[in-house]
Amino acid sequence: DIRMTQSPSSLSASVGDRVTITCRTSQSIAKYLNWYQQKPGKAPKLLMYDASSLQSGVPSRFSGSGSGTDFTLTISSLQPEDSATYYCQQIYSLPYTFGQGTKLEIK
């Protein structure tokens, strides 16, 4: 199975800050990585697919980059509603593994 490592596990940032979350995979997965946002008690929400494609309806302050084994999710200007846990997911090969999550809090 492909192992996923997200960093940091948690972070706290202020409204308006630029925030970056990193996901590293145990082997190359080309561009086949998705990002999800999950708020407490809710289902996850797709943010990015194929590493850098923005899902319809997701604010443009979210962006993704990377290929191979190193990927990033960036929030260009943090908003209060962005408080959530973020997960990366590889879909290069089954089983489709997720990162352990990054909990983002607003200061």
Place this chain on the structure above:
Amino acid sequence: QVQLVESGGGVVQPGRSLRLSCAASGFTFSDYAIHWVRQAPGKGLEWVAVISYDGSNKNYADSVKGRFTISRDNFQNTLYLQMSSLRPEDTAVYYCARDKRDCSSTSCFRHDAFDIWGQGTKVTVSS
């Protein structure tokens, strides 16, 4: 609107069985592959299983292979997860999720990105 609604969760003893359902509405269910994903209490997401649009292809996580069976009824617009030989470590919220699909003028393809999720159904395996 486009929606997935899970049901069938509950408290079950170890070794027993349970069947989860996922009812789809607002889209052509038979066009889409569908996944099950679970989340243990306070933990991250774990992919469980996937079924192709027509039910001909199924894949499972090793942790459930041989115990869980994914199936679908495209006439009833419903997905199922038959869970048997349940273990305490199967305790989780179970989500069904639609596989994102895009179509050009000539063909359609899957992204293997989960664009629509249900609200989840809670399964507790405990004696």
